[in-house]
Amino acid sequence: MELMDFCRYPIIQAPMAGGATTPQLVAAVSNGGGMGALAAPLLSAQALIEQVDKVRALTAKPFIVNLFVQPAPQPDPDEVDRARELLRPVWEPLGWNELPLPAKWCEDFPAQFEALLAANPAIASFTFGILTSAQVERLHQAGIYVVGTATNVAEAQAWEAVGANAVCAQGIEAGGHRGTFIGAQDDGLGTIALVPQMVDAVRIPVIAAGGIMDGRGIAAALALGAQAVQMGTAFLATDESGIHPLYKERLLEAAQAPARAATRLTRAFSGRYARGLVNRFMDAMQEVERQVPAYPVQNALTGAIRSQAAKLNETELMSLWAGQGVAMVRAMPAARLLETLVSEWRQALI
Known part of the structure; x- marks a missing residue:
């Protein structure tokens, strides 16, 4: 099948880990003629299957399941102790005597991969790394269309070489984590520069992502050659989004005051560069963020802080992922946003 055989409109709702992509959001987008995407990187194998079942209970349309390609880390205890100390400026004000250690560093990717095959979604997408040709072939044998995330041409070519059906070109404007696995995570091209270069470099379809917020x-x-777009920040303020209510408020405040809608790449929260609204956590860790351990160790270590921040309604300690287009975010049901995007897109073609 071709990419556009799966949906009526060339609009994909980006998979956003951490609870944003609820089954209700995924289903609403797919039911509306776009392509919903379930973020499963932080789910256990069993939870992945359960979430897929919940989406299927709400839609008969195709949808995407996304995973992070990551090995299980084995950090040195001294490295962990140093990381906990670097985080002291953000956990000590919470009244804690020490930063608690997580029960695990990340989910088991091999187990997730087997669960993905069992769940058998129409499309599977991957970021943070690259699958082997054998893994891609297993997905193909199950009838699953494979999309890889790429932040540069070399990564797109690597995905094509292992047999991916399509590649998502993630510009540096995009909110959330950079999908880089070749080159520097905090460097890269914007979407307008990246997409045509990627389209010229590979034969498989290219999906454009980063800074796309409306029909224009x-x-x-x-027009640059992408066959579809992937939009994350645009869907964060929808009714079906599962983010914290005060996170949504911060997004809408950015829309009301565009001059103050500052975002920045940081690795302080997770050990991998990600773009979000600037807050006290980012500022407190800015000078030492290059010293923190790589994802997923740092991400697991900050989990308790972010969880407590949510309980305290303290957005200054949350990871408020958002792209550079955040000032254009709109609050409405996902189905209405999709209708609006399609109308704007058609108007832009006149």
Whole structure:
């Protein structure tokens, strides 16, 4: 099948880990003619299957399941102790005597991969790394369309070489984690520069991601040769989004005051560069963020802080992932946002 055989409109709701992509959001987008995407990197194998079942109870349309490609880390205890000390400026004000250690560093990717095969979604997408040709072939044998995330041409070519059906071109404007696995995570091209270069470099379809917030952005990306767009920040303020209510408020405040809608790449929260709204956590850790351990160790270590921040309604200690287009975010049901995007896209073509 071709990419556009799966949906009526070339609009994919980005998979956003951490609870944003609820089954209700995924289903609403797919039911509306776009392509919903379930973020499963932080789910156990069993939870992945359960979440897929919940989506299927709400839609008969195709949807995506996304995973992070990551090995299980084995950090040195001294490295962990140093990381906990670097985080002292953000956990000590919470009244803690020490930063608690997580029960595990991340989910078991091999187990997740087997669960993905068992769940058998129409499309599977991957970020943070690259699958082997054998893994891609197993997905193909199960009838699953494979999309790899790439932040540069070399990564797109690598995904094509292992047999991916399509590649998602993630510009540096994009909110959330950078999918880089070749080169520097905190460097890269913007979407407008990246997409045409990637389209020229590979034969498989390219999906444009990063900074696309309305129909004009969709039209521009397709004009550059992308076959579809992937939009994350645009869907964060929808009714079905599962993020914290005060996180949504911060996004809408950015929309009301565009001049103050600052985002920045940081590795302080997770050990991998990600773009979000600037807050006290980012500022407190800015000078030492290059010293923190790589993902997923740092991500697991900050989990308790972010969880407590949510309980305390303290957005200054949350990871408020958002792209550079955050000032254009809109609050409405996902189905209505999709209808609006399609209308704007068509108007931009006149």
